[in-house]
C-alpha cells in the first residue's frame with residue numbers, strides 16, 4: 348500500500364515534472380516559431396531567396412568565373428549588392444564591360460515588379476555577370492563570396508528605396524538600410540584583406556535644409572522621412588566603421604536618379620505608365636501652390652560617378668578586424684546641378700510620349716517629401732572628375748525609348764524583348 352502510494356506520489360511528481368518540461372519546451376518552440384515568423388516577415392516584402400543556400404563547388408566556380416577580370420592594368424574585383432536593381436545593374440554592366448571582375452547579390456524582393464529585376468539579371472548574365480540570390484543580412488553568403496574570390500571593392504547599392512513607402516513599411520528600411528548595412532560592414536571589417544566600400548546614401552539626407560545648392564558640409568540633421576533618417580544613420584555608421592576598423596568608405600548622395608531600366612515606383616516611371624494608359628496622374632504642389640523641383644540625374648552620369656569613386660578609393664587599412672592606420676572616409680553629392688519642376692517633367696514626358704497627361708494638381712501630402720533638391724557637385728568634380736552631361740530632356744527621351752521597347756505603348760500588349768515574350 349505504502350509502496351503503491353510511494354510510486355503513486357513519485358509517478359504523479361514525475362508526470363507533473365514531465366508535463367512542466369513539455370509545457371516549457373512547447374512554449375519555447377512556439378516562441379521560436381513566432382520569432383522566426385516575425386524575423387522573416389519583419390520587412391513585409393517577399394524576398395525570393397532560396398531557403399537553403401548551398402556553397403557548392405558549382406556555386407564557387409560561377410562566382411570565380413564572374414569575378415575573372417578581362418584586363419590586366421589593375422582590374423578591380425567588385426561585389427555589387429543590389430545588382431538586379433536599377434543603379435546596381437547599370438554599374439555592374441559598366442564595370443564588366445571595361446574588364447573588371449564583378450559578382451552581384453540581390454534578394455529579388457517584391458517592392459516592385461520582380462520580373463523587371465529578373466530581366467536585369469538576364470541582361471547581366473549575357474555579359475557574364477553572376478547575380479546571386481541572397482540578402483545583405485545573410486552573413487554566411489557574404490562571407491562565402493569574400494572567401495571564394497579576392498574582392499577588392501564592395502559597391503553597396505542594395506537598399507530599401509522610396510521616400511513615401513517608408514510610412515507604409517518602416518521596418519523594411521531598418522532591415523535593409525540599417526541592419527543590412529551593418530552586416531556588410533561587419534563582414535568587410537573582419538575580412539583579410541578588407542575591401543574598400545562605396546555605398547549609396549541619398550540626397551534626402553538634406554531634408555528640410557534650405558541653403559541651396561546643397562553641399563556636403565551643409566546640415567543633415569533634419570530628415571523629412573524615415574528613408575532619409577536611415578540613410579543619415581548609415582553615414583554615421585560608416586564613420587564608426589572607418590574610425591574603429593580602418594575601412595575605406597565612400598558614401599554617394601544620389602539625386603533622384605532616372606533612366607532606362609529604372610524603378611517603377613518613381614514619379615517619371617509611374618507617370619509614363621499612367622499617361623500611356625490614359626489614367627490621371629497626381630502632380631504634387633508645395634506650400635503656397637509652389638511647384639516641387641528635383642535635381643533629376645541621368646543614370647549614365649551616376650554610373651560614371653560610381654566607377655570614379657571605386658577607382659579613386661584608397662585601400663582599407665585594417666586587417667582581420669584590426670585597424671593599422673587612418674583610412675579614407677568620403678561623402679559626395681552626385682546630382683545634375685540643374686533642378687527641374689515636376690510640371691516641367693510632365694511636359695517633357697508628354698512631348699516624348701506624344702500624349703497629353705491628365706494632371707490632377709494636389710497639395711503635397713505629409714509623406715516625407717521635400718519641396719526641392721539641388722546639388723553642389725564641386726567636391727565630386729574636383730576629386731572624382733564627375734561631370735554630368737545629360738539634361739532631363741535628353742535623358743527622358745532615352746528612358747521613353749527603352750520603356751516602349753520593354754513594355755510596348757500600353758499595359759495590355761504582348762511584346763518581344765530579346766528572346767522572351769513578355770505579357771504586359
Ligand SMILES: O=C(O)[C@H]1O[C@H](OP(=O)(O)OP(=O)(O)OC[C@H]2O[C@@H](n3ccc(=O)[nH]c3=O)[C@H](O)[C@@H]2O)[C@H](O)[C@@H](O)[C@H]1O
Nearest residue numbers: 508509510549550551601602603613614629630631639716
Ligand atoms: O534623391 C533621392 O535621394 C531620392 O530620389 C527619389 O525620391 P524622389 O526625389 O522623391 O523621387 P520621385 O519619387 O520620383 O518623386 C519626384 C518628384 O515627383 C513628385 N511626385 C511623386 C509622386 C507623385 O505621384 N506625384 C508627384 O508629384 C514628388 O513629390 C517629387 O517632387 C527616390 O525615389 C528615392 O529612393 C531617393 O533615392
